Amino acid sequence: MIRSRKERTPFALGAYFTGGATNGDAWRAPEEDTDADIEFQRYRDYVAVLEKGRFDAIFLYDNVLxxxxxxxxxxxxxxxxxxxxxxxxxxxxxxxHIGLIGTASTTFNEPYNIARRVASLDRLSGGRAGWNVVTATGGGENFNLASHVDHELRYERAQEFVDVVKRLWKTVEPDAFIRDKRSGEWLNATHVHPLNHKGRFFQVAGPLNAPPTIQRPPVVAQAGASGPGKELAARIGEIIYTAEYDINAGRDYRSDILDRAVRFGRDDRHIRILPGLAPIVALTESEAKAKFEHYLTYLDKADILRGLSFYASLGTDLSEWPDDRPVELHCVEETNSHKSRQSLIVDWIRKTHPTKEDILRTFTRGGHRLLVGTPASIVDEMEEWHQTGAADGFNIMFTSSPSGINDFVEMVIPELQRRKIMRSSYASRNLRENLRIPPT
Ligand SMILES: Cc1cc2nc3c(=O)[nH]c(=O)nc-3n(C[C@H](O)[C@H](O)[C@H](O)COP(=O)(O)O)c2cc1C
Structure with a gap:
């Protein structure tokens, strides 16, 4: 166990993608791609650059709203x-070499399907698959329901869902396959174990009919931040994504999650908490600032503010607020969607009294932190978070593709490597081994 929460864990770096036409909001800039939704080679090229930068994993966001x-x-x-x-x-x-983490909700899927899908990706990739467990911020209306499933119920279902998936991955022992042409024995049946799960939400007989996983099991990621969300993250999350933007809040969040994980009997050294970070980097401060201003000219400010208002369920459309007055939020009704993001942004607005422009310059559309600076200043910040127990690494949210990706890999990665925060080669072709998280 970590004695002090300030003790350094191996630094982990993830790359966030939406799986959409572009990544980041500066898509109108002439140099950025707009067709990654139809041109697979865009993703192929981004991932090749990220592998050169020795990123641990890419992570694909998803929703079905x-x-x-x-x-x-x-x-x-x-x-x-x-x-x-x-x-x-x-x-x-x-x-x-890079890890491949996909999102699938526990609200609109069945455990058997997900266990099979992730196991198949793990085999196909040689041990690089991960599953980002979400309860989904919305989507009931696309799945035979009148509205989204209640927050608490979603998390209760999620707990059982993940348990079933993890147990399904163990239903066939890796050495079960004999494939002996001479004897005609394909399988050692004693190494195959039906599940016969009968729970509150699921009945699953098993065993799982899928290629045996290489990581045994694939890595499980999660991003819980409300009460039930944190409980789930602490119980099953190996990578935990968060939107914390303040170092003290980051330390409190990490410490809270690790304490809870220990209460679940887990080893807290085997959890990587990765706050989101949207960097805009250039070789000098003034160039970085100019790049940021250039980026802002391509944003549809009203649209970004509307998007953030919706995503964080502010109950007020920020785009309609007067330009010159600090934003005020009075009674904000608690959301059933994204409870933690709502409280994070609402608390920040109430504390700092920002104008609309301040909000635009602080957060991305999804409420993650923007950081503008040189490779040294950005790495200073990352290092401080890592050294003082606020993060085990970061989930990088590029503000544009391909420039944001190229800039980060060309400028920030060498600085991280020079300071020995990050390795310069992969330790393995297996995500779990690269993260140094032993199988569970
Ligand atoms: C970096 C990051 C990525 C996320 N990706 C998704 C996603 O792909 N789909 C989704 O429905 N929710 C996603 N979420 C939301 C979380 O799953 C979760 O709903 C959110 O953190 C709020 O947690 P809460 O319900 O505990 O408040 C993400 C959150 C973060 C911080």
């Missing part, structure tokens, strides 16, 4: 998105 008014997303790269595991399966073939 209904869109009652499509005009609201007419100026935003939100539609269309690849099915995450289909895209990752193709990337498994074009890449060799």
């Amino acid at each position: 209904p869109i009652p008014d499509p005009s609201l997303i007419a100026r935003t790269p939100m539609l269309a998105r690849w099915d995450t595991f289909t895209l990752l399966a193709a990337l498994a073939v074009t890449s060799s």
Whole structure:
């Protein structure tokens, strides 16, 4: 166990993608791609650059939200998105070392399907698959329901769902396959174990009919931040994504999650907590600032503010707030969607009294932190978070593709490596081994 929460864990770096037409909001800049939703080679090329940068994993965000008014997303790269595991399966073939983490909700899937899908990706990629467990911020209306499933119920289902998936992965022992042409024995039946699970939400007989996983089992990621979300993260999350933007809040969050994990009997050294970070980097401060201003000229500010208001369920459309007055939020009704993001942004607005412009310059559309600076200043910040127990690494949210990806790999990665925060070669072709998280 970690004695002090300030003790350094191996630094982990993830790359966040939406699986959509572009990544980041500066898609109108002439140099950025707008067709990654139809041109697979864009993802192939991004991943090749990230592998050169020795990223541990890419992570594909996903949701299945209904869109009652499509005009609201007419100026935003939100539609269309690849099915995450289909895209990752193709990337498994074009890449060799980077981890491939896909999102699948426990609210609109069945454990058997997900266990099989992730196991198949793990085999296909030679041991690089991960599953980002979400309860989904919305989507009931696309799955025979009148509205989204209640937050608490979603998390209760998620707990059982993940347990069943993990147990399904163990139903066939890796040495069960004999494949002996001479004797005619294909399988050692004593090494195959039906599950016969009968729970509150699921009945699953098993065993899992899927290629045996290489990582035994694939890595499980999660991003819980509300009460039930943190409990789930602490119980099953090996990588935990968060949106903390303040170092003290980051330390508190990490310490809280690790304490809870220990209470679940887990070893807290085997958890990687990765806050999101959207960097804009250049070789000098003034160039970085100019790049940021250039980036802002391509944003549809009203649309970004509307998107953030919706995503964080602020109950007020920030885009309609007067330019020159600090934003005030009075009674914000608690959401059933994204409880933690709502409280994070609402608390920040109430504490700092920002104008709309301040909000735009602090957060991305999804409420993650923007950081503008040189490789040294950005790495200073990352290092401080890592050294003082606020993070085990970061989930990088590029503000544009391909420039944001290229900039980070060309400028920030060498600085991380020079300071020995990051390795300069992969330790393995297996995600779990690269993260140094032993099988569970
Ligand atoms: C980096 C990051 C990525 C996330 N990706 C997804 C996603 O792909 N799909 C989704 O429905 N929710 C996603 N979420 C939301 C979480 O699953 C979760 O709903 C959120 O952290 C709120 O947790 P809470 O329900 O505990 O408040 C993500 C959150 C973070 C911080």
